[in-house]
Amino acid sequence: MPTIHTVTGTCTPEDLGFTLIHEHLTAGFPGWEFDNAGFDRPGEMAQIVDKLKEIKDLGVTSVVDPCPMELGRDPEFTLEAAEKSGVQIIMATGLYNEALGIPPHFRSLDADAIAEVYERELTEGMNRTGIKPGIIKTATGGIPGMTETATDIAPCEETCLRAAARAHKATGAPILCHNDELGPLGRQTLDVFEEEGVDFNSVLIGHACGVGDMRYYFDILERGAWIGFDRFGIETIASDKMRLASLIGLLAVGFDRIMLSHDHVGCWLGRVSDDWQKFMDACPNWSYSHIMKNILPQLSKAGVSEGTIRTMTVDNPRSYFGG
Numbered sequence: 381m382p383t384i385h386t387v388t389g390t391c392t393p394e395d396l397g398f399t400l401i402h403e404h405l406t407a408g409f410p411g412w413e414f415d416n417a418g419f420d421r422p423g424e425m426a427q428i429v430d431k432l433k434e435i436k437d438l439g440v441t442s443v444v445d446p447c448p449m450e451l452g453r454d455p456e457f458t459l460e461a462a463e464k465s466g467v468q469i470i471m472a473t474g475l476y477n478e479a480l481g482i483p484p485h486f487r488s489l490d491a492d493a494i495a496e497v498y499e500r501e502l503t504e505g506m507n508r509t510g511i512k513p514g515i516i517k518t519a520t521g522g523i524p525g526m527t528e529t530a531t532d533i534a535p536c537e538e539t540c541l542r543a544a545a546r547a548h549k550a551t552g553a554p555i556l557c558h559n560d561e562l563g564p565l566g567r568q569t570l571d572v573f574e575e576e577g578v579d580f581n582s583v584l585i586g587h588a589c590g591v592g593d594m595r596y597y598f599d600i601l602e603r604g605a606w607i608g609f610d611r612f613g614i615e616t617i618a619s620d621k622m623r624l625a626s627l628i629g630l631l632a633v634g635f636d637r638i639m640l641s642h643d644h645v646g647c648w649l650g651r652v653s654d655d656w657q658k659f660m661d662a663c664p665n666w667s668y669s670h671i672m673k674n675i676l677p678q679l680s681k682a683g684v685s686e687g688t689i690r691t692m693t694v695d696n697p698r699s700y701f702g703g
């Protein structure tokens with residue numbers, strides 16, 4: 381049975397239970413730490429713990445926080461929040477996309493060198509804390525509203541994909557992929573992993589729910605990878621109605637290798653720009669609890685069985701982590 385590293389220790393895939401596969405406790409774009417707008421750690425901790433306790437009461441036992449290493453990842457903050465809330469949290473090693481991440485230090489390294497960085501984190505811990513990540517994050521494309529739409533995987537992103545594949549093969553940690561919804565590069569991501577000999581049962585192509593393209597979903601699911609319907613509530617990118625229509629349609633024809641989440645950020649680091657604030661204000665349901673409160677009841681109403689909901693929220697995360 382594989383061992384999963386959560387921030388509070390190890391568990392097995394059987395111990396995961398109801399899992400939100402993609403949420404963030406902290407996030408900030410590179411450079412936020414030089415912004416004297418500051419970070420009220422005790423205040424942020426209190427509100428994050430409240431939010432985690434709320435979802436624990438709604439039945440959530442585990443949360444995957446796939447924050448890349450350069451986007452405000454904070455192992456010690458996350459450990460304290462996990463201990464205080466009682467929710468198991470799994471963090472990530474790995475780098476973000478070329479448009480907004482991958483600091484210069486990494487841009488001149490080859491895939492084997494970056495893989496070694498990831499493997500060290502997976503076996504020794506993040507930021508010299510000894511707290512180990514349990515998954516590997518990759519990213520392609522940009523972010524809707526913040527960057528141009530990408531038409532292909534950028535060179536540094538491809539290097540990081542190959543590094544992720546090699547670190548996965550060395551450690552067994554699964555790979556979780558950010559693929560921008562506009563011009564999504566999930567297929568090309570799988571092509572790189574295929575060249576690297578990765579078993580697609582360990583690959584989650586994220587942010588698929590905002591794509592709304594059945595051909596994209598079929599292409600990825602038929603190759604054996606998982607897809608993330610992991611941005612419920614971000615209605616500035618796609619309405620929940622569209623996400624639900626795609627999800628219910630896929631389930632109706634027998635595709636259920638799907639995992640659910642919100643990609644919510646509990647604590648933004650540094651000041652928030654006016655545009656970004658407007659983006660978030662237009663998403664009143666974007667939270668850690670929206671799926672349990674509003675989306676699962678809508679799935680039930682549409683005839684999706686309790687068993688299928690359990691498949692997406694419990695059995696699929698377990699299988700993805702090797703259980």
Ligand SMILES: [Zn+2]
Nearest residue numbers: 402404446643
């Ligand atoms: Zn995310």
